[in-house]
Amino acid sequence: MSAQRRPETRADWQALADSLSFESRAFIDGDFAPATSGETFTTINPATGERLAEVASCDALDAERAVAAARAAFAAGGWSRLAPGKRKKRLLELADLMEAHKDELALLDTLDMGKPIGSALGDMAGAIACLRYNAEAIDKVYGEVAPTGEESLALVLREPLGVVASIVPWNFPLMMTAWKVAPALAAGNSVILKPSEKSPLSALRLAQLAKEAGLPRGVFQVLPGFGHTVGKALALSMEVDCLSFTGSTATGKQLMQYAGQSNLKRVYLECGGKSPNLIFADCKNLGRVAKHAAAAIFHNQGEVCIAGSRLLVENPIREAFVDEVLAAAETMQPGDPLDPGSFMGAIVDEAQHRRILDYIRQGVEAGARLRVGGQALDGPGLFIPPTVFDGVTPAMAIGREEVFGPVLSVFGFDSEDEAIAMANDSDYGLAAGLWSQDIDRIMRVTRRLHSGQVFVNNWAGGDQTVPFGGVKQSGNGRDKSMHSLQEYSELKTVWMALEP
Template sequence: MPGTDISHDEWLGLAAALVPATRHHIDGEDLPGAPGGFAVVSPRDGGTLAEVADGGEAEIGLAVAAARRAFDEGPWPRMAPAERGRALLRLAELIERHRERLALLVSLEMGKPISDAYAIELRAAIGTFRWYGELAGKQADEAPQVAPDALALVTREPAGVVGAVVPWNFPLTLASWKVAPALAAGCTVVLKPSELSPLSALELGRLATEAGLPPGVLNVVCGDGPTAGRALGLHPGVDVLAFTGSAAVGREFLRYSADSNLKRVWLELGGKSPNIILPDAPDLAAAAATAAWGVFFNQGEMCTAPSRLLVHRSIAEEVTAAVTERARALVVGDPLDPATEMGPLAGERHLERVLGHIEAGVAAGARLRAGGERIPATGSFLRPTVFDRVEPGMRLAREEIFGPVLSVLVFDDVEEAVALANATEYGLAAGLWTADLRTAHRVSRALRAGTVWVNCYEEGDLTVPFGGMKQSGNGRDKSVHALEKYTELKTTWIQL
């Protein structure tokens, strides 16, 4: 794949020459924010990447007004859906053309290894805009069979102005999962990226304008959650709010909705995903390797990370030893080195939070099998960490850590495994390893999770929906079902 053969030194050279966009993108133009701005700091070395425009109520107001005009008066929602689709396909091509630059921005701003940023993050973003670009114009409305003297039509119409608030761990993937279906449906969007990772989102906004999206259709405003995020959540000109992040902030957006215009709020929140390995797993070595990959991929900063490894007692030591060996062998280092498998955590504040969970686990009596300490280097690096002898009541087993920390719990039968898996306030994802088809069906249905992977983990494509149950949120990203969040059903009854 072009770009993946770039050397470490070449990536360093590209980083040194990088000049990122730093202004809000509103109504098709780059606009400054309030005086001062804020620093975007790279967790790679603690250095400042850029001073970015800081947005608050005023900037959010400008962006919502632009999106409102574009929706109420502009061509976007009135275009033939296939024409909107062609614009999204042009945007996908521009993202592909700027793939190296965008991957570099993602790697620098949040610490993702450059190989993953290029091959996984950008592939997902490009694929999402292409998929919804191709889907636009292929959806059908309904004409139910009613009395012979009437005609009934059920149509899906764009919901209006969408506020999209996305986190730092997959800054382009998660933005594309919300922006692409909203645009395909005919909505206009105000995107607020995390203050930790605004650079790639600003680039996305500029590319959307270059692709021919009319002014105001996609706006990007930088700023923190308590100011810009709150202003977006409370704004009466926003019809739909889509958020990915923590449960605590998700609750705030529900309050903002109640305190403003009762805008619809769609939430994809945290997870404490179980990964169940039964003794009849078809390939125990593959199960252990996948368990390690799943929890350490993206530095463990992933809502679906299989952070609870539930293993049958008869194979617990074998599996734990294999996962521990993999944790110790993982290449942790400079995210701009293509050989790096795990980069730094998102910053010092987040690293300290994860270390606090590790200290609490040790104090509670869990056994530390690997890692558990920061790497003495410039940047926010942590050694991949494995605990066993974890009890269900420990914080390690209950709270989302959002870091490369695995907790191993032991069970004696399938019923106990299901009970342990479901003993969490979250319900985003789960894994199951078994060679028995009946067990696979029975346990998958018993698990309270939006996605269950059987004999794999983190597999799938854009044809399948993604989202959670319980306190992991509501609504779905990906697939045709994502359009439901950004459309309204209208019934038209015509008496003949």
């Protein structure tokens, strides 16, 4: 793929799509194979309704095989005890392979879950950066020497956990995979990846590249399938030492129960969000800020855990600001995901499509003012345009629950204290935004917002150097940064008695 001319037009991307062949088997212990049961599930292109592939549907038997292979690989030490510099070299080789095949990897995510190809290419850049960051970090993490008297020597060592199971979502398939897999592999663990059944294709292609990069057998495995089968089996396994998950809060709670029922494996969760975006009247350039506020909810069809789905606007500017948001929304309409000019693509599947439309119906019935959108688009594919509700109250479902679609709820506020109270009135605490030119206000409000991350005069800013995660029912633990790498290692204390 890398030797071909880079795709630039919709026709180029369609031609590349037509040339692809999909790996659809599970990757267990270094080889691709059907599920033990022989069962498969169909993955669909949501933009066209066309069948892409019949993918292996793994279950508990496959999980058992993969866990045994992962444990054996960890015990053998070919990866877990490999010198950090040598692990780094292998992971950098994998990153280079991803770079060489980034168009193909991005296209797989676009075909599988409907996101625009431009967005998918951005995801690939993030995934590759994540792998390279963690690869470069692993030979720069030091242990500690504790302060003791001359009669003792105390060391604090960092060691890999063992077997890590990573369960990733469908909205950013390969980028979320990188966020979980890269630090776990870098730390020396054996990793079993369970991609979403809605978007498994890029994970299976990654397995091919990992094999080509020379990762030992059993160190990285991919089990496509459903959460209630193979996902549950991994969570209940007595031989899995850590479970890392991104997805819904309800599923996250269930996984914590499974961990408690089994071996008390550590569980890192990045769950749902209902993120507030606070617009104060002193912010500059309402049109520019409105474009950011619109993109904060309509990017990736609103299928984003940190989507700025609650827009809190100071009342003196509320009407003017909402008008600017509506104007921005007109430029963000859904289109063919293979068209590089499309801002939004298709909703991932029929179930999510119905869920979003049901929330829109509830918003209308609750008395919120529908300003734009609200109806599915006609024709093939699953498309919903930007939808904006004004006059939303905290009691309404669209104002409290995670819709995970292109639906914006607008609230008004009269004071700073009221804005903070409204922002914090949520079960979630994944992200929050704040737009103001008053530095004193910025410092006050950022400290009082109950959120794992706060974006000031931007939305979703950051890079691989800063942690990503939430508080309250948005989960625990962090992706990205050195904090994530440390979560996939265990501390060991060594206390030596010295002869006088």
